[in-house]
Each structure stands twice: as C-alpha cells, then as structure tokens.
Amino acid sequence: MTKNKTTNIKLGLQPIANRFLYKSVKKPLCFDMEFMWNNDLNCMSLKKPFPVKELKPKFDWITCFEPEDHLDELSILISKLNNINHNSIIGGFSFKDDTTITRLNKIGYKNTWRIDPNSDLGINDPITSIETFQSKFNRNISNKIILKNQKSDIFIARHVIEHSYNISEFIQTCQSFVKNNGYIIFELPDCERAMRAGDCTILWEEHVNYFTENSFKNLVKKFNLDIVFWKSYKYPLENSILVILKNNSLKDNILKENIIEIDEIEIFLTFKEKLFQRKLEIYEKLLNFKKNIGPIVLLGAGHLSSTFISVNGLENIIDFIIDDNHFKNKMFMPNGKQRILSSQSLDLNNYKLCLLGTNPQHHKNIIQKHNDFIKNGGIMKSIFVGTEHDICEFL
Numbered sequence: 220m221t222k223n224k225t226t227n228i229k230l231g232l233q234p235i236a237n238r239f240l241y242k243s244v245k246k247p248l249c250f251d252m253e254f255m256w257n258n259d260l261n262c263m264s265l266k267k268p269f270p271v272k273e274l275k276p277k278f279d280w281i282t283c284f285e286p287e288d289h290l291d292e293l294s295i296l297i298s299k300l301n302n303i304n305h306n307s308i309i310g311g312f313s314f315k316d317d318t319t320i321t322r323l324n325k326i327g328y329k330n331t332w333r334i335d336p337n338s339d340l341g342i343n344d345p346i347t348s349i350e351t352f353q354s355k356f357n358r359n360i361s362n363k364i365i366l367k368n369q370k371s372d373i374f375i376a377r378h379v380i381e382h383s384y385n386i387s388e389f390i391q392t393c394q395s396f397v398k399n400n401g402y403i404i405f406e407l408p409d410c411e412r413a414m415r416a417g418d419c420t421i422l423w424e425e426h427v428n429y430f431t432e433n434s435f436k437n438l439v440k441k442f443n444l445d446i447v448f449w450k451s452y453k454y455p456l457e458n459s460i461l462v463i464l465k466n467n468s469l470k471d472n473i474l475k476e477n478i479i480e481i482d483e484i485e486i487f488l489t490f491k492e493k494l495f496q497r498k499l500e501i502y503e504k505l506l507n508f509k510k511n512i513g514p515i516v517l518l519g520a521g522h523l524s525s526t527f528i529s530v531n532g533l534e535n536i537i538d539f540i541i542d543d544n545h546f547k548n549k550m551f552m553p554n555g556k557q558r559i560l561s562s563q564s565l566d567l568n569n570y571k572l573c574l575l576g577t578n579p580q581h582h583k584n585i586i587q588k589h590n591d592f593i594k595n596g597g598i599m600k601s602i603f604v605g606t607e608h609d610i611c612e613f614l
C-alpha cells in the first residue's frame with residue numbers, strides 16, 4: 220500500500236457516548252464522524268472534532284477512569300529525576316493527576332498544585348470535564364496561573380493530549396509552565412495494538428488524535444523536548460504511553476531513543492481494512508445468531524459499548540443493556556434504542572448471548588458471577604479484539 224491510496228474512514232452519523240436519554244428516540248443527536256491521516260502529526264485524527272459544548276456531560280454522575288497500576292512506579296521515577304527534591308514545585312493539569320500528586324505528597328513532595336477549572340480557567344460549570352478544560356488551556360491563561368503558583372519543576376498531564384483540538388498550542392502551553400530544564404510528563408493511549416487489530420472500540424468522539432509510540436516520539440521532538448523516560452505499559456484494554464520530557468534541556472542524561480522507521484500510514488490503512496472487515500463479520504453473525512438461536516444483551520453502558528453498537532450498526536440487533544450504575548437504570552443508550560436495566564431487574568435466562576462491554580480486566584469475575592446463566596446454556600463473549608473471550612473467535 221502507498222500513500223496515494225490513503226482514504227478517510229467515514230463512519231457517518233454517530234451519537235455522543237455520554238448523552239444518555241430518558242426515553243427512546245428515533246433521531247438522537249448525532250454528528251458526522253470521519254477519520255483522516257494527519258500528515259502534520261503523523262497519526263490518525265478526527266477530521267472534524269465534535270462541538271465542545273455538545274461533548275460536555277449532561278449529568279454529574281458521568282465518570283472516567285484511567286489505568287493506574289503503574290503510578291507507584293511513576294512516583295519513584297519522579298523522585299530519581301536530576302535536580303528534583305522535596306522542595307521542587309510539581310503542577311498538575313486536571314483531576315486525572317490527583318492520584319499521582321497524592322502519591323508524591325505521601326513520599327515528601329508537598330509543594331504541589333493543580334489547575335482549578337473555576338479560578339484558573341474561568342469555567343463555572345462543575346459538570347464540565349477534559350473536553351472543556353483543553354479548550355480553555357492556552358498561553359494567555361497560563362500567565363495568570365504561573366503568577367499564582369510559580370513555574371514548575373515538573374508539570375503532569377495524564378490522558379489529556381489526545382483530547383486536544385490544538386496539540387501545538389497544548390504542548391507549548393505545558394512548556395510555559397515549566398522552568399528551563401524542568402520536566403513535562405505526558406501519558407496517553409498507545410493506539411497501535413488496537414489499530415492493527417481493527418478494534419472499533421478505540422474510536423471515541425472525545426479523542427481527536429490517535430498516537431502510536433513512534434508517532435508521538437516524532438511529535439515531541441518538534442518542540443525541543445528531550446526524552447528522559449519512555450514506556451508503554453501493557454493493559455488488557457488499552458496500553459498507556461508514559462513519557463518524561465526535559466524542557467529546553469542542555470542534553471545531559473537524555474535517553475537516546477532510536478526512532479524506528481515505520482510507515483505509520485500503513486497502520487492507518489490496516490486499521491481501516493480490518494475495521495470494516497470486522498464490522499461486516501460482527502453484524503452478519505450477530506444477526507444470524509439472533510434469528511436462529513435467540514436474543515442478545517450487552518453488559519456495560521459505557522462509551523466502549525456505545526461505540527461498538529453504533530459503529531457496527533447493531534442498534535436493532537442488541538435488545539437491552541445491563542448496567543448496575545443506578546443513575547443509568549431505565550435510561551436509554553445514546554443511540555436511542557436500547558434500554559439500560561440492572562442485572563437484578565433483567566432475567567438473563569431470557570437471553571442466549573451476553574456481550575461483555577466492560578473493561579476486560581473484569582471479565583473473569585463477571586463470568587464467575589453469572590455462572591448460573593452459563594450453566595443454563597447462556598454464552599458470554601467480549602466485544603474487544605484479541606481478548607480471551609473475543610466474540611469473533613466464537614461466532
């Protein structure tokens with residue numbers, strides 16, 4: 220495959236995954252979702268990001284979780300950085316950095332701060348999240364925050380950069396918070412494994428850019444940022460890239476990273492090909508299962524399940540969604556079709572197939588919990604590519 224064969228990934232109208240509904244609707248709020256190859260960033264990007272005001276959660280019970288098993292290791296790494304001591308100033312971007320800052324506080328780093336959305340960014344709505352924070356984060360606002368907190372020796376921004384509508388401005392603003400030869404710590408999803416497998420659940424309207432290790436390494440080098448530490452931590456759902464960068468460094472103690480020559484466009488084209496192959500396979504096999512064996516239910520009413528249903532066109536194939544979050548009980552998925560019921564109120568024995576849309580880390584416990592369903596002939600399979608119970612390995 221060559222570059223001139225690159226075409227966009229067009230998915231048509233897609234709902235906003237956090238827009239749960241109180242009633243079934245025929246035409247839910249949707250926006251056109253199309254992914255392109257971004258030559259400037261050397262990665263896959265959302266061609267036209269959804270409006271920030273529409274991405275803003277409508278409910279105060281919407282939550283997000285990032286993998287954190289590696290954060291103890293991150294705390295140790297920070298403590299060993301050159302010229303960092305217990306008097307160093309450490310700043311954080313958002314609530315996603317609170318658990319890291321708490322760990323640092325416990326081992327003696329007390330001079331810490333974190334951006335306050337209200338007083339620092341002028342955001343008065345408490346329901347807003349990363350989608351709004353990134354839109355207000357720029358050099359003009361940073362000057363005020365620096366006057367309040369001083370420049371940092373370390374600035375941490377976990378799982379934010381992939382949300383940024385303007386990555387250059389985002390990185391430059393992060394740099395403005397850091398002293399000369401200070402450190403910036405980014406963490407972001409490593410998308411390569413999912414893209415090579417054609418896993419549609421990686422797609423989310425809140426993520427604008429989709430990096431691999433190689434593409435992100437090339438990006439940070441454009442900003443006079445030198446790599447001090449780099450690692451992609453392995454997780455069942457999504458690997459996490461953690462990178463510690465030195466700002467305007469004097470080139471001492473820098474990790475000499477060899478950029479592997481990979482044609483990143485080939486990863487994009489592979490993703491497109493396998494995405495649509497898997498879409499066709501899933502649709503046909505689930506439709507056949509429903510017609511010939513029995514109804515289908517999906518466990519987990521998060522954005523991963525929403526993407527799986529809408530991208531694969533399964534709105535009329537999956538009957539109900541199981542989720543024990545009481546706030547979601549009896550609401551409808553953002554596509555306006557499936558009602559969300561608790562595991563207590565929905566008799567699983569009326570169904571033949573239960574798809575698992577929760578984090579694969581929890582699948583083993585979920586299967587054990589619903590052992591009676593399986594004993595009665597029910598089947599539980601994962602919506603995620605390559606997991607132990609991958610639905611495509613079964614159908």
